[in-house]
Amino acid sequence: MIAGIPECLQEFEPTHAEALRRVDALHPAKYALSRNALDGAVSGLSPYFTHGVLGMRQAVARVVQRQRLNFEDKLMFEFAWREFFHHVYSREGDKVLTDMRPTSVWAGSYARELPADIREGRTGVNVIDAAVRQLYATGYLHNHARMWLASYVVHLRKVHWRAGADWLYGHLLDGDVPSNHLSWQWVAGTFSSKPYLFNADNVAKYAPKGDFKSWVSKGSVVDQSYDELDDIARHQGDVGVEKGTHAGVTEAATLAAPPAEFASTFLSSAALSGKPWGKRSIELIHPWAMSERSSSDASGAWRLGVVHVPAHSALPWSEARWRWVLRRMQHACDGVFMGDVSSLRLPAEGQTTSTAAPFPGYAAALQAVAEVSAAPRLLVNPQQTCRSFSTFYEQVKRQSRSVSALLNGELF
Numbered sequence: 001m002i003a004g005i006p007e008c009l010q011e012f013e014p015t016h017a018e019a020l021r022r023v024d025a026l027h028p029a030k031y032a033l034s035r036n037a038l039d040g041a042v043s044g045l046s047p048y049f050t051h052g053v054l055g056m057r058q059a060v061a062r063v064v065q066r067q068r069l070n071f072e073d074k075l076m077f078e079f080a081w082r083e084f085f086h087h088v089y090s091r092e093g094d095k096v097l098t099d100m101r102p103t104s105v106w107a108g109s110y111a112r113e114l115p116a117d118i119r120e121g122r123t124g125v126n127v128i129d130a131a132v133r134q135l136y137a138t139g140y141l142h143n144h145a146r147m148w149l150a151s152y153v154v155h156l157r158k159v160h161w162r163a164g165a166d167w168l169y170g171h172l173l174d175g176d177v178p179s180n181h182l183s184w185q186w187v188a189g190t191f192s193s194k195p196y197l198f199n200a201d202n203v204a205k206y207a208p209k210g211d212f213k214s215w216v217s218k219g220s221v222v223d224q225s226y227d228e229l230d231d232i233a234r235h236q237g238d239v240g241v242e243k244g245t246h247a248g249v250t251e252a253a254t255l256a257a258p259p260a261e262f263a264s265t266f267l268s269s270a271a272l273s274g275k276p277w278g279k280r281s282i283e284l285i286h287p288w289a290m291s292e293r294s295s296s297d298a299s300g301a302w303r304l305g306v307v308h309v310p311a312h313s314a315l316p317w318s319e320a321r322w323r324w325v326l327r328r329m330q331h332a333c334d335g336v337f338m339g340d341v342s343s344l345r346l347p348a349e350g351q352t353t354s355t356a357a358p359f360p361g362y363a364a365a366l367q368a369v370a371e372v373s374a375a376p377r378l379l380v381n382p383q384q385t386c387r388s389f390s391t392f393y394e395q396v397k398r399q400s401r402s403v404s405a406l407l408n409g410e411l412f
């Protein structure tokens, strides 16, 4: 266990029951007061939302059974950030992997590789090294730690945001292309109007009280005024590693395919095409749609878990994430197929359906074999493409008026 970090942000059981337990522990007022602190009352729900174990709509419906919630609550606001990133992805698709605005903050060229001292958590800047250690140990980081890490990588070390985004994505249990890659761009200034910067005072304010010493970064390069940091971001090169030698950690491997131990549990294409399906319909369950099987679901559809392996070499996952996803998929599905999904030969008689997957390379493969519908959302997806969160949220509020109207599907 990592000192100072709440236990619920260190272990994430891949079950629907655990997701519900976390929703029930949510307290919107406490959340609003403490969410910026690394030991604040945040939910650790992100792996469950990312993988569709629980939808945000179900989560909000459950919260309002116990507590008041409106659009001005911080919790709703943060839920909406995820929906905003997915709104942008629903319009721009894989363009989110490249600069949303062609101008960058700094006139120099950013490195395309992340330096070893960052990967190994031995930069000598406490907050960065502590975040890297936590990331590898748990697959999770608090939002503030992600912002600090991204800001340091891009603005102080002059690494292109994409290199940082791909690396962080690979180690998170909740790695979500729209949220992750667009957040990196927001920090970098290619999806916002200015660079996001932080300093040692900001870290001291929000560091975990139970392990303050490991995070606090007084005397390091981030211990400067915002004007000085802005000058580095806009006009200076890589600040480099802090003087002295610093102990590091070994970077966990990332894999483009699942660990071998799962191989015997997968169904082959031949086994699937030979099945006596009759008129039965098939629901394809990809890694971002692993909802709980509903006891009231009368459709009787066969739930086929699918992992489209060719897509995963572009953004590989940690072994821990593969295990998390496959354990969940095996529980939520009747069988799992692993391979090239577009080569699947499924019976023509019944219907084969799927929801869209927010991951490069899945769209064409799913469309080749299934009727693909939009992924479920909490908020309305405005017709006009919104490039800023405030425009997006204004539109959503105008169309839905209140959280209960939103849950009832009333539009104005």
Ligand SMILES: Cc1cc2nc3c(=O)[nH]c(=O)nc-3n(C[C@H](O)[C@H](O)[C@H](O)COP(=O)(O)OP(=O)(O)OC[C@H]3O[C@@H](n4cnc5c(N)ncnc54)[C@H](O)[C@@H]3O)c2cc1C
Binding pocket: 035, 041, 042, 043, 044, 045, 046, 047, 049, 050, 078, 079, 081, 082, 083, 085, 141, 142, 143, 144, 146, 147, 150, 169, 172, 174, 175, 176, 177, 179, 180, 181, 183, 184, 187
């Ligand atoms: C550089 C960077 C990379 C990020 N990468 C990811 C990612 O890969 N996957 C991911 O889900 N989130 C990502 N985020 C957003 C945010 O940091 C996480 O969603 C949040 O920290 C998850 O912790 P939680 O579930 O305890 O959040 P809580 O504070 O409990 O929030 C509840 C839920 O609201 C959503 N949410 C909260 N804050 C944000 C936010 N700022 N942006 C988008 N959604 C938010 C998440 O779905 C989260 O689970 C990233 C942020 C940054 C700055």
